[in-house]
Amino acid sequence: FKSLTETIYETGKEYAFYVQFAPASGYVLVPNNQLSGTLNGTALNYDVDYIGTYSAWRIVLTAVSEEIPHFAVTVTNGIANASLAKENDVVTITANAPASGFVFDKWTTEDGVTFASETSVSTTFVMPAKAVAVSATYKAIPQYTVTFGAGEGTGSMASELVNENSTFELPACLFVAPANKEFKAWSVGGVEKNVGDAITITANTTVTAVWQFIKVTVSFAAGEGTGTMDSVQVDKGSSYTLPVNGFTAPDGQ
Numbered sequence: 199f200k201s202l203t204e205t206i207y208e209t210g211k212e213y214a215f216y217v218q219f220a221p222a223s224g225y226v227l228v229p230n231n232q233l234s235g236t237l238n239g240t241a242l243n244y245d246v247d248y249i250g251t252y253s254a255w256r257i258v259l260t261a262v263s264e265e266i267p268h269f270a271v272t273v274t275n276g277i278a279n280a281s282l283a284k285e286n287d288v289v290t291i292t293a294n295a296p297a298s299g300f301v302f303d304k305w306t307t308e309d310g311v312t313f314a315s316e317t318s319v320s321t322t323f324v325m326p327a328k329a330v331a332v333s334a335t336y337k338a339i340p341q342y343t344v345t346f347g348a349g350e351g352t353g354s355m356a357s358e359l360v361n362e363n364s365t366f367e368l369p370a371c372l373f374v375a376p377a378n379k380e381f382k383a384w385s386v387g388g389v390e391k392n393v394g395d396a397i398t399i400t401a402n403t404t405v406t407a408v409w410q411f412i413k414v415t416v417s418f419a420a421g422e423g424t425g426t427m428d429s430v431q432v433d434k435g436s437s438y439t440l441p442v443n444g445f446t447a448p449d450g451q
Contacts, residue, residue, distance in 0.1 A: 224266055269325065275334035283325040292320040293334035299361075303337040342399050347406035348373040349385075365396040366403075373407050378435030382410040411436070420445040 268282040271289055279290040293302050305316045309330045311323040323330070340362040346355035351373035360366045370393050371381040383390040385406045386397055397403070411433035418427035423445035432438045 267327070269327065270329040271325070272329070272331040273334070274331070275336070276332075285325055285327040287325040288322050289325050289330075290320065290322050291332060291334075296336045299339055300336040301339050303335045305332055306335055307332040342402045344399065345402070345404045346373075347404055349407040350376040350379065350409050351381075351407050352376075360399040362400065364399055366399050368393055368395050368397065368405065371407050376409055378412055378433070379409040380412050382408045384408065418444075422448040422451070424448075 266284055268284055271278045271281055271283055271291075273291055276291055276293040278292075280287070283289050291305070293305075296302055302319050303317075305313050305321060307313075307330065309326070309328065309332075311326060311330055311332070314322045319334075323332075341359045342362060343357050344360055344366055345357045348354070351371075353372065353374045355369075355372050358366070368384050368386075368391055371384070373381075375381060383392055384395075385391075385408050386403065390408060391397065391405075413431045414434045415429050416432050416438060417429040420426070425445045427441075427444040430438075
């Protein structure tokens with residue numbers, strides 16, 4: 199209870215007084231700030247500011263306060279940082295981990311709140327003056343087919359289903375090689391990849407076997423002659439034109 203700076207008051211003189219109340223934590227003053235009280239034992243009703251002239255008086259004031267309302271926060275498939283919140287509180291919600299084969303999709307509600315990011319696993323919203331229920335929703339992870347092509351080879355390999363954005367390790371080639379050739383690499387989108395390489399699957403994907411000729415060595419022997427000739431690597435099954443003899447003939451021949 200506060201007044202002007204005077205500490206001694208004269209009879210018949212007018213003084214202005216004002217009252218300041220601080221409600222307890224979790225409470226607010228009743229709207230319109232109406233106070234109840236008594237003046238020299240007589241009941242009074244008046245606003246926060248009161249001006250009067252009295253020769254002798256005693257004022258007793260009572261501020262009426264009420265608890266700040268809290269509203270329920272209900273989260274399906276997730277948790278909130280508080281089960282009760284006041285109007286304008288920022289509430290943080292986090293979705294539970296998805297079941298196998300599923301991924302978090304988005305947050306939904308029928309209570310009119312706006313999420314900071316409805317597609318984020320953890321997000322926030324501002325609490326209105328009512329209870330709010332929100333739900334984390336999930337969707338099945340899309341799957342794509344990895345198909346294997348034999349290229350020039352023959353035979354078959356079973357296709358595989360792979361989750362979207364998952365890595366897939368290229369397997370050993372089980373196709374039968376064409377004549378005189380051997381497996382070289384897998385072709386993925388025109389790019390050659392080795393067995394064991396990992397690729398990221400974002401759509402149905404065809405992996406095709408790439409083949410190369412088997413190399414054979416043609417070696418040259420001097421027989422009765424002397425000297426050396428370099429061996430030559432030749433594709434297996436291909437024709438080869440014999441070179442000029444580079445050895446030195448034996449004496450007398």
